[in-house]
Amino acid sequence: MSCSxxxxxxxxxxxxxxxxxNHPCYSEGAHHHYARIHVAVAPACNxxxxxxxxxxxxxxxxxxxxxxERLTPEEAAKKVLLVGGEVxxxxxxxxxxxxxxxxxxxxxxxxxxxxxxxxxxxxxCLSTNGLELPTFIDEMVEHNIDHxxxxxxxxxxxxxxxxxxxxxIFYNNKRYYGREAAQILLERQLEGMKxxxxxxxxxxxxxxxxxxxxxxxxxxVSKKLKEIGVFLHNIMPILSEPEFGTAxxxxxxxxxxxxxxxxxxxxxxxxxxxxxHCRQCRADAVGLIGEDRGAEFTKDTFAGLSFDELQIKYDxxxxxxxxxxxEEFRFFLDQANERxxxxxxxxxxxxxxxxxxxxxxxxxxxxQHFGSVKEFLIYEAxxxxxxxxxxxxxxxxxxAGPDGTNPLQPILDRLKDVKLILTAKIGGCPQGDLAAARIxxxxxxxxxxxxxxxxxxxxxxFNLPEELEVN
Numbered sequence: 001m002s003c004s005x006x007x008x009x010x011x012x013x014x015x016x017x018x019x020x021x022n023h024p025c026y027s028e029g030a031h032h033h034y035a036r037i038h039v040a041v042a043p044a045c046n047x048x049x050x051x052x053x054x055x056x057x058x059x060x061x062x063x064x065x066x067x068x069e070r071l072t073p074e075e076a077a078k079k080v081l082l083v084g085g086e087v088x089x090x091x092x093x094x095x096x097x098x099x100x101x102x103x104x105x106x107x108x109x110x111x112x113x114x115x116x117x118x119x120x121x122x123x124x125c126l127s128t129n130g131l132e133l134p135t136f137i138d139e140m141v142e143h144n145i146d147h148x149x150x151x152x153x154x155x156x157x158x159x160x161x162x163x164x165x166x167x168x169i170f171y172n173n174k175r176y177y178g179r180e181a182a183q184i185l186l187e188r189q190l191e192g193m194k195x196x197x198x199x200x201x202x203x204x205x206x207x208x209x210x211x212x213x214x215x216x217x218x219x220x221v222s223k224k225l226k227e228i229g230v231f232l233h234n235i236m237p238i239l240s241e242p243e244f245g246t247a248x249x250x251x252x253x254x255x256x257x258x259x260x261x262x263x264x265x266x267x268x269x270x271x272x273x274x275x276x277h278c279r280q281c282r283a284d285a286v287g288l289i290g291e292d293r294g295a296e297f298t299k300d301t302f303a304g305l306s307f308d309e310l311q312i313k314y315d316x317x318x319x320x321x322x323x324x325x326x327e328e329f330r331f332f333l334d335q336a337n338e339r340x341x342x343x344x345x346x347x348x349x350x351x352x353x354x355x356x357x358x359x360x361x362x363x364x365x366x367x368q369h370f371g372s373v374k375e376f377l378i379y380e381a382x383x384x385x386x387x388x389x390x391x392x393x394x395x396x397x398x399x400a401g402p403d404g405t406n407p408l409q410p411i412l413d414r415l416k417d418v419k420l421i422l423t424a425k426i427g428g429c430p431q432g433d434l435a436a437a438r439i440x441x442x443x444x445x446x447x448x449x450x451x452x453x454x455x456x457x458x459x460x461x462f463n464l465p466e467e468l469e470v471n
Contacts, residue, residue, distance in 0.1 A: 016231075019146060019202060022091045022323070023123055024288070033326050033363065036092040037083050038285045039076035040069065041107045045099035047129050047169040047185065050247040051208055051238050069284065069299055070098070073107055077114035078310055082302040083286055084119055085313035087293070088322035094125040096149070101126035102136050109136075112143045118311055121319065123147060127206075131171060131185055133192025141199055148196060149234075151206040152189050153214055155224040159183040164213050167247070190228065197229040204232040209256045209264050210248070211238070222268040232273055237261045258378075258392055259417065265390070288362050333364050337451035339468070342385025353382040354419040354461065355389070356454050366445050366453055370426035371399035376415065377450070381458035384468065386451060398430055408433050415439065420461050422453055 024034045045052075071079065084090050093115055095101040101108045112124050126140075127149040140148070154161040162182025169181040176184055196203055205225050207218055214221075222233050237256030240249040265274055287293040302310065347353050357376040359368040375393040379386050395410040408430055415421070418439060424446040431441045440461060445453035456466040 016202070023147060024092065025125075025147075025149075025204060030091075033089060033330060034092070035087050035090040035288050036094055036285065037080060037087075037090055038094045038096045039071055039079060039111060040098050040284045041071050041073055041076045041111050042095055042097055042101045042104035043070055043099050044103045045129075046103040046131050046171065047100070047181075048167045049129075050165055050167065050253075051210065051240065053245045071299075073110040073114055075299060075303070076111045077118060078302040078305065078307070079297055079299075080115050080122070081118055081307070081310035081314045082305070083297050084122070084319065085310075085315055086297075087287060088319045089288075089326060090122075091323070092123045092125055093119075094127065096127040100129050100131075102128045102132040105132070105136055105139070109139055109143060112145065116143065118307060119314060119316075121316060125149065127151070129185070130189035130192050131169060132188070134188060134195055137192070137195045137199060137201075140196075140201060146200065147202045147204070149204045149206055150189060150193055151208070152186075152221060152225075153207050153210070154182070154217060155186065155190075155221050156217065157183065157186065159186075161214055161217055162186060165210065190224075193228050193230060202231045204234060205230050206234045206236055209235050209237050209261055211254060211256055211260060213253075215256075215260065215264055218264050219267045233268060235261060235265050235268060235274065258390070258414065262389060329363070333449055336449040337364075340386050340451045340455040342387060344380070344387060347380065347385045347387065348382025349384055352462075353380050354458060355379070355417055356381050356386075356420045356422060356458060357392070357415055357418045358450055358454065359421070359423040360450060364450055365447055366422050366450055367424050367447050370421070370423040370430060370441065372397050373423070376418075376421075378418070379454045381454050383459055383462055383464055386454045386458070412437050412439075420457060422450075422457055
């Protein structure tokens, strides 16, 4: 069954629910409320991916491998304390590059050790390609790292698919190429993930959707992940614009479309729980998923402060109080949204569903104006229920569209399969233009809970009573 990462939380064991409850990457519900920080302490990488270009000082790109500042472990710990004081909803520290966390083990674990000393309330995570994962399981357990992300793009044991993705790997002081490199990488990934599951470490597996290379193969990846016991599978569309400078982009491999991602998610969701709210974050991301406040917290904001000063700013008691208020709000939000999340086969009484786009600034509410939206949340909805699909970014906000062009056209291009938009406010001109494109824009659910509103608005769209009758 295809579902979002929040869809089956009610049926999880209590210890798993506790682990993911305030983790924005592992819980779709938590990502509306809790923030994360990535610290860029791991510059080196031990494999080369044709979809990757690790860029330094590239503040205008939001994708993995990009960072504006590289940090030492001490600088990273200071940054975490400063940000944690300013962003009290921050619950997770991750090391996601700009290279590979386990290709830089000394810096990675030194950072975790310092942060654990000063900020014991944070969850610690790392991202890895898995090549050195089996080597560092004990260190991860020692540092209480119980969530990791592993990028795995193929389970083809012949190495044919992997050889098209990875030109080389560097393992045991030797560089390997082609199919041999892909086979070694896969063996290490599978070994490492199995060991993590044995140790109770939750795994989110990332797979990059590369049209024409692994798009038809990814359902096999999902099956293998389920067999191993991986917790969550995230299908990430390849970002492959020429200006990114990746090998794939320079050789004409296109970015994956929204529709291609949806089709692969549908195929993979038959076997695995899917993460569908991923934003493919930078290596120095700060804030809620979908926002990036990294530019506010550059080295000069914390370099002159001592750890004693920063620990006062971190203010553990104030953070706990702030997060208790978040939990109170989440309780009432869940009450309002109760009963609307469904599996696909339960969405509609007659098989008819539509895609609904929502503008939100967070908190699980429809609380953003159409003119300032940078991304839409996309839901599939019928007369019985809804399910979250993914997010879609737009090139420019409607109110900041390119000069001399229709500012709505790039948005229409991204929402061509959407029938209904729910927004906090929209002007008459864009509303009329959307109507001409056969898209209904509805602002009557402003500042209301997203999920309950999506179902009500969809039922209204189908000329049905807004409230679903209780069986």
